[in-house]
Amino acid sequence: MLLKTKGIAHGIDAPVVGRVTYTGAENAEILISNDSTPDIFRRYRAVLSTQPKAFPDDMPGVFSIPGFEHLGEGDIVVAHSDGVVNTAYRVNSNHNFLLFTERCNSNCLMCSQPPRDKDDTDYLYHLHSQTIPLIPKDCVELGITGGEPTLSGDRFFKLLGQVQQHLPETEVHCLTNGRSFAWPEMAGRMGDMNYSRLMFGIPLYSDYPHQHDYIVQAEQAFNQTIKGLYNLAKRNVRIELRIVLHQQTIPRLVKLAKFIYRNLPFAEHVTFMGLEHQGYTPFNINKLWIDPVDYAPVLSEAVTYLADMGMNVSVYNSQLCVTPPEIWDYTRKSISDWKNVYHEACKSCSMTDRCGGFFASGMARHSKAIHAI
Numbered sequence: 001m002l003l004k005t006k007g008i009a010h011g012i013d014a015p016v017v018g019r020v021t022y023t024g025a026e027n028a029e030i031l032i033s034n035d036s037t038p039d040i041f042r043r044y045r046a047v048l049s050t051q052p053k054a055f056p057d058d059m060p061g062v063f064s065i066p067g068f069e070h071l072g073e074g075d076i077v078v079a080h081s082d083g084v085v086n087t088a089y090r091v092n093s094n095h096n097f098l099l100f101t102e103r104c105n106s107n108c109l110m111c112s113q114p115p116r117d118k119d120d121t122d123y124l125y126h127l128h129s130q131t132i133p134l135i136p137k138d139c140v141e142l143g144i145t146g147g148e149p150t151l152s153g154d155r156f157f158k159l160l161g162q163v164q165q166h167l168p169e170t171e172v173h174c175l176t177n178g179r180s181f182a183w184p185e186m187a188g189r190m191g192d193m194n195y196s197r198l199m200f201g202i203p204l205y206s207d208y209p210h211q212h213d214y215i216v217q218a219e220q221a222f223n224q225t226i227k228g229l230y231n232l233a234k235r236n237v238r239i240e241l242r243i244v245l246h247q248q249t250i251p252r253l254v255k256l257a258k259f260i261y262r263n264l265p266f267a268e269h270v271t272f273m274g275l276e277h278q279g280y281t282p283f284n285i286n287k288l289w290i291d292p293v294d295y296a297p298v299l300s301e302a303v304t305y306l307a308d309m310g311m312n313v314s315v316y317n318s319q320l321c322v323t324p325p326e327i328w329d330y331t332r333k334s335i336s337d338w339k340n341v342y343h344e345a346c347k348s349c350s351m352t353d354r355c356g357g358f359f360a361s362g363m364a365r366h367s368k369a370i371h372a373i
């Protein structure tokens with residue numbers, strides 16, 4: 001699915017954030033039109049058009065764009081001075097997210113979005129602080145991601161506060177490595193927000209500190225994450241634990257499940273996640289790849305153990321034909337719509353509606369045992 005397009009910008013000096021309209025809606029900021037004759041476009045902050053520039057010189061816009069099939073009425077876009085138009089929010093999707101920063105203090109072997117050492121926090125803060133008030137109030141779910149979002153510092157709390165105030169009914173899921181919350185002031189500030197619709201998704205890859213630190217490529221990461229988890233739990237912040245399934249996590253997976261039950265029973269949700277073949281993963285594939293059909297018994301034992309202990313467990317990014325049937329009830333269709341695809345074998349499978357399928361990037365490397373059910 002296309003989330004970005006490009007044309008030729010005129011009169012755009014700074015990014016223009018706005019809801020698009022094809023119909024001349026009054027509550028929109030950006031008009032999509034090929035018709036430069038009526039003066040209606042003057043109501044808007046910018047125009048987007050597939051035509052070469054035909055609007056008056058003082059009308060900012062992006063022109064000669066290949067097409068708008070990917071944009072719906074009310075979607076929020078950011079039009080940049082280089083002609084790039086990014087989709088920031090899609091009204092007909094439940095997979096919207098705000099990327100707070102691309103910086104990170106970890107460097108995980110399987111990171112799907114490798115960090116960049118560039119301070120983008122101010123730039124992204126300004127974009128998101130304009131985007132959030134435009135998001136429809138009936139938005140069901142919103143993701144917050146990075147990099148490591150907490151590295152935005154004060155801006156992290158300001159943006160979260162803005163979401164809390166503007167979208168009080170929206171379930172917010174924030175991915176963080178949790179390390180920043182080892183500092184009690186950070187966790188305290190989070191607790192003070194009293195944000196019951198916010199859940200943190202925090203990865204924990206091993207019960208053995210050195211193994212977790214190796215996977216995230218950061219010394220002391222395990223200790224900081226564990227401290228962070230306790231500090232957050234003490235302040236009633238909701239926590240989900242996330243475990244990616246690969247060669248480095250599978251050997252101790254059942255031990256990790258037991259560690260979680262004994263030491264982190266306050267986690268509201270534990271998710272086991274199939275590997276995404278994106279970012280660093282293809283470069284580290286020899287250290288990571290293990291066929292899901294080969295780890296199925298271990299996954300089944302870990303999931304069943306936690307579920308039997310009364311914990312809320314899910315399996316994400318899995319394919320039913322290589323997942324033991326006894327844990328099918330825990331599998332979820334979790335892959336975002338814009339990167340979710342199915343295999344040739346899926347065309348004749350009776351479980352397609354229930355099966356999560358594949359990441360588009362995962363088609364290059366998938367289980368040898370994929371078969372129609």
Ligand code: SF4
Nearest residue numbers: 319321346349355371
């Ligand atoms: S064949 Fe495709 S749809 Fe069927 S279970 Fe396997 S991956 Fe899922």
